[in-house]
Amino acid sequence: MPDIFTYDIVEALRRSGCPLCRVDAIDDRRWVDSFWREGKQDPGTRRRFFAAGGFCRHHAWLLHRLVAAAGAGAAIADVYGFLAESDLSRLDDLRGSLDRGRRRRRTPLRRGSRCPACVAFEAGAERKIYFFVQLLAEASVRPHYGSSDGLCLVHFKPSLEHALDVDEDVARFLLDDWRRRLAHVRGQLAEFDRMRDYRYAAEPKGDEQRSWTEVIRRYVGERFTEGPGHD
Ligand SMILES: [Zn+2]
Numbered sequence: 001m002p003d004i005f006t007y008d009i010v011e012a013l014r015r016s017g018c019p020l021c022r023v024d025a026i027d028d029r030r031w032v033d034s035f036w037r038e039g040k041q042d043p044g045t046r047r048r049f050f051a052a053g054g055f056c057r058h059h060a061w062l063l064h065r066l067v068a069a070a071g072a073g074a075a076i077a078d079v080y081g082f083l084a085e086s087d088l089s090r091l092d093d094l095r096g097s098l099d100r101g102r103r104r105r106r107t108p109l110r111r112g113s114r115c116p117a118c119v120a121f122e123a124g125a126e127r128k129i130y131f132f133v134q135l136l137a138e139a140s141v142r143p144h145y146g147s148s149d150g151l152c153l154v155h156f157k158p159s160l161e162h163a164l165d166v167d168e169d170v171a172r173f174l175l176d177d178w179r180r181r182l183a184h185v186r187g188q189l190a191e192f193d194r195m196r197d198y199r200y201a202a203e204p205k206g207d208e209q210r211s212w213t214e215v216i217r218r219y220v221g222e223r224f225t226e227g228p229g230h231d
């Protein structure tokens with residue numbers, strides 16, 4: 001399975017947080033990074049970028065962070081310069097048709113397609129689920145997964161669904177593992193609650209103090225999108 005995702009996933013099992021949140025974030029940055037370095041020269045990629053009216057908010061700011069870190073503002077000036085130019089003529093068209101008293105049925109700045117980085121992200125995320133389930137079929141990988149921080153619910157759900165389709169043994173493993181992790185955080189939340197009682201106020205505080213952060217991470221995953229080098 002010599003795929004870059006597989007390598008990234010194995011690597012992510014050794015790091016903190018949901019491994020698939022981590023590889024999604026790595027891949028997201030990789031895509032945007034290669035967009036401004038060479039992708040934007042590709043006519044197809046360029047067309048999709050303009051058809052979408054540029055990137056969504058998340059990807060535009062990710063692009064901005066990466067470009068700023070490289071001191072390469074000209075990359076943004078290029079694509080967003082073209083975009084602004086074509087939007088100016090659309091606005092002029094609209095203004096002209098208003099002056100001619102014509103009603104336009106279409107929303108004037110409607111875009112023909114979705115943010116191309118989002119489209120690439122979703123396709124990549126799906127492939128990673130596929131590779132992750134394949135990895136877990138290897139008995140030697142399971143202890144590594146077991147000792148990692150495990151999947152968030154966002155990644156657990158599609159992984160379980162895919163495993164149920166292709167490998168019930170992996171599905172059982174995933175289910176037991178995730179149930180154990182959820183039961184653990186549930187126990188910690190109960191402990192946190194108990195210790196808020198003044199009668200136990202003198203007891204030393206422990207991991208349960210982080211439980212209300214842990215439960216959010218378990219459900220929605222990590223915030224790995226803060227910028228390059230963030231983890
Ligand atoms: Zn996740």
Ligand SMILES: [Zn+2]
Binds near residue numbers: 056059116119
């Ligand atoms: Zn996007």
